[in-house]
Structure formats: structure tokens, C-alpha cells
Amino acid sequence: xxxxxxxxVIRLHKRSDTANIVTMIxxxxxxxxxxxxxxxxxxxxxxxxxxxxxxxxxxxxxxxTVGYFSLCFVERTTHISVYCYGTVDMDWRRRGIGTAMFKxxxxxxxxxxxxxxxxxxxxxxxxxxxxxxTALGANFGMQVQNSLNILCLNDLNHIKVSSPPSEFEFRPPxxxxxxxxxxxxxxxxxxxKTVESVIHEFQGTGFSQNLYMLCVNETGTAVGLLCATFRGxxxxxxxxxxxxxxxxxxxxxxxxxxxxxxxxxxGAVDVRLSVDSSNDAAKGLYTKFGFQEEYQRIHYxxxxxxx
Numbered sequence: 149x150x151x152x153x154x155x156x157v158i159r160l161h162k163r164s165d166t167a168n169i170v171t172m173i174x175x176x177x178x179x180x181x182x183x184x185x186x187x188x189x190x191x192x193x194x195x196x197x198x199x200x201x202x203x204x205x206x207x208x209x210x211x212x213t214v215g216y217f218s219l220c221f222v223e224r225t226t227h228i229s230v231y232c233y234g235t236v237d238m239d240w241r242r243r244g245i246g247t248a249m250f251k252x253x254x255x256x257x258x259x260x261x262x263x264x265x266x267x268x269x270x271x272x273x274x275x276x277x278x279x280x281x282t283a284l285g286a287n288f289g290m291q292v293q294n295s296l297n298i299l300c301l302n303d304l305n306h307i308k309v310s311s312p313p314s315e316f317e318f319r320p321p322x323x324x325x326x327x328x329x330x331x332x333x334x335x336x337x338x339x340x341k342t343v344e345s346v347i348h349e350f351q352g353t354g355f356s357q358n359l360y361m362l363c364v365n366e367t368g369t370a371v372g373l374l375c376a377t378f379r380g381x382x383x384x385x386x387x388x389x390x391x392x393x394x395x396x397x398x399x400x401x402x403x404x405x406x407x408x409x410x411x412x413x414x415g416a417v418d419v420r421l422s423v424d425s426s427n428d429a430a431k432g433l434y435t436k437f438g439f440q441e442e443y444q445r446i447h448y449x450x451x452x453x454x455x
Contacts (some may be wrong), residue, residue, distance in 0.1 A: 150243055150244045150322065151209065151244050151245060152241050152244070152247070152254075152425060153251070154425045155209060156207055156208065156209055156214075156248050156250050157208045157209075158205050158207050158208075158248070158249070159205060159206060159208070160196060160202075160204070160205060160206075161193075161204040161205060161206050163190070163217075165213065165216070166189055166205050166220060166451050167186055167207075168213045169189065169206065169213070169216045170184055170186050170189050172213065172215075172216070172235060172237050172238075173189075173235060173365070175237075175238055176238055176278075176432060177236055177279055178275055178389045178443070179275040180233075180275075180445075181233065182352070182379070182382070183377075183379025183380055183382060184204070184379070185275075185353065187353050188230065188352065189328070189350050190354045191241075191353060193218065193347075194361065195220070195345060195348060196276060196342065196344040196345055196348050196450040197223070197342065197344065197345070198220050198221050198426050199219075199220075199221040200218050200219070200220050200221075203219035203220075203221070204216070204217070204218040204219070204413060205217055205218075205252070207236075207248070209240070209247060209383065210335070211423045213237070214235040214236060214237045214240040214245055215234065215235060215237060215240070215245050215246075215249060215356055216234055216235065216342060217232055217233065217234025217235075217249055217260050218230070218232065218233045218234060219231075219253065219254070219256075219257075221231055222231065222340070223340075224269075224340065226267070226437035227230050227266060227268065228264075228266055228269070229268075229269050229271060230257060230268055230269065231271050231273070231388070232253065232270070232271070232272060232273065233340045233454075234249065234354075236249075236317045240330075241278075241279065241280060242279065242280055242441045245369065246280060246281075246284050247287070248324045249271075249283065250284060250288055253270070254270075254288065254418065254450070254452075257270055257452045258384070258452050259455050260452075261452040261453060262454060262455075264320060264454070265454045266454055267452065267453055267454055268451070268452040269449055269450075269451055269452075270282070270290075270449065270450045270451075270452065271293065271447055271448070271449055272285045272288075272290055272447070272448040272449075272450070273445055273446075273447055273448075274279040274445065274447075274448060275298075275443060275444075275445055276443045276445075276446065277298075277442070278445045281333075282446055285446070285448030286429060289448065289450070290448035290449055291448065291449050291450075292446060292447070292448055292449075293447040293448065294423040294424065294425070294426070294447050295424075295425045295445065295446045295447065296423060296424055296442050296444065296445040296447075297422065297423050297425050297441050298420060298421075298422050298423075298441070298442050298443050298444065298445055299368070299417060299420065299421055299422070299423060299439035299441055299442065299446055300321045300418055300419070300420045300435050300440060300442045301408070301419045301420075301437060301438050301439045301440075302417075302418050302438075302440075303438055304327070304408060304411065304412035304416060304417070304419065305417075306438070306447065307405065307412060308405060308436060308437050308438075309317065309404050309405055309409070309410045310398065310401045310404075310405040311404075311408075312363065312398065312399065312401060312402035313340070313397060313399075313404075314397055314404075315365055315366040315440045316318065316361065316363055316364065316365055316366075316397075316399060316402070317363070317364060318361045318363055318403070318406060319361065319362055319364060320357035320358070320360055320362070320371070321360055321361070321362050322350075323347055323350055323351075325362060325370065326343045326346040326347045326350065327343050327346075328362070329346045329362070329370075330342060330343050330345070330346050330375055331342075332371075332372065332373050332389050332390075332391055333346075333387065333389055334368060334390065335389075335391050335392060336389035336390065336392065350432060354377050354392060356376075356378070357405065358410055358414070359375060359376040359377065359378060359410065359411075360373075360374075360376075361373065361375075361403065361406070362401070363390075363399050363403055371390060371391050371394040371399060372388075372389060372390040372399045372400065372403055373387065373388075373389050374387065374388045374389075374392065374396065374404070374407055375387050376407050376410075376411060376419075378411065378414055378416060381415060381416060381417045382416065382418055382419075382420070383411045383414075383416040383418070383420070384406065384419065384421065385404075385419060385420075385421040387422075388403060388404060390402060390403075391405075400430075401432060401436075404433070404434075404436075404437060408437065414433065419439075421434065421439070422441070425444070
């Protein structure tokens, strides 16, 4: 049964909502935050400079929480990029709740673009594994920006072992490495990660000295990085990056081999990562290690003008 907008209440998140939201996220095996803890959820709301806590909402039907979403504001030179983390409870999907959430988001972003006199680019990250997510972007007239392949490695007992070239070694990062971590990330992905954001991450619940690594050369210069998260028996590799001038040295392959061995020794039964659908070189590397595509994440974009 489809619900009308009048059936639903969308209100600002309170800390008392967090437990329900985390339970809702963890019921969905395909959610990108699956395995999240309440502590990590609260920490993510305070990501420096991204206004997430003031833009996190719950969706209620009577006394039941049926969805939530967080808007993450990232300042660019010419505009603001806004990313959305959220979900509709698995028992309440295909009833118009996602549509109601998008109507609210669009109205809010239109108002903010006018108030702040700055163009907003809203990115909707739709998983092909969740029914209705891609249709939602299309129904609101959003344009496809790019897509990622979500890959999974289900066999960690036969990992391809690849050692780094002799002049390189791995070490865990410290807070003092935050500037170089941001530099390598931004160099690899044309990003704008800040030092404050990296420090926030290193001080968070997901940081592990065993699962975060820098690759340094013989002079101690960091040329690559990799981080992984481990929740329950499932692992993810959110980021693997090598400075562009150090590509084709076997660094990425060696870092991937090392982290997979560490995850296998820690008890992980599977590992997931994402790769740009157009990045054939990276897809070839992951295929060599046995990763296989599970589904896609399609990025849709809508632009809100300040006029």
C-alpha cells in the first residue's frame, strides 16, 4: 500500500534515534554502512565542516521509524557537493517513502542554494541491488554522473601473495601523517579531503593500526595508502591510492596483497571494495586477486541554482 506525504513525519534526528537507525541499517546486507555501530554513527555526524548533524532526519509513520537520511555538504571551489546517506526500512520499501524523502531533500536544497547564493550539486548514490533506488533518481529527473562496480572476494584462503619492491615498506599512519594522507588521497582522486577530516578519521572507532597503512620509499616518503574496515566477519576496503607519479611500480598490488592477508588472519570471510566502472586497470588488478562484481552503484546528479 502506497503512503501519502500526510502519513509521514520527517523531523531532525535526535541522539535517542541512533539505536533504531543503526538497527535499520544493519538489517540490510547491501547497505554501504552495514555493520555500523551507534558510536561510529554518532562520530560520522560530526565530520568536520560537513554540516551532517544539522542535516540528518528521521522518517516516522506513527511511532515507527521507517527511514532516515543524512545530507553531507562538501565545499568545492565553484559549488557545494551534497551527498546523501540513508535508507528506508526493508519492511517499508516500495510504498512511496523514498519519494517523500526526495521531495523533502529537493525543497531543502533549493532553499539553501538561494539562502547561501551558491550552486548545489546533489549526488544520489543508487545501488542496483536495492529495488527502486535507480528508478528514484530517474523519476526526479537526475542525470547519471558515473557508476562504480562493487566487487567481492569470497575466498581469502588462496590470496595472491605479492611483495612490495625492495625499496618500499609499509607502516601504520599516525596523526602527524594526516597532511600526507590527505595529499595522497587528493592526488589520486582529485579530491578535497582536509587534514581535519583525516584526523577525525584517525581518532574514530573505525581506525586500526593493523588495517591502515602507508607505503613509504627508502627515503621515508609516503607514496601510497590503503585503509580497511572490519565489522563482524565482513571487511571492506574503502580506499586504496597511489600517487600518480608512482603508478606501475607494483605498489597497489603489494598493498592489496598485504591487507588481504591481514584480513584473512583476522577472520574475515569476505572483502568488498568499489572501483570506477571505467577504470579498466584497477578492475584488472582486482580480478587478478579473485574479486567478482556483485552489483553497481550509480551516481545521479541534480543541480540547484542560487537564482
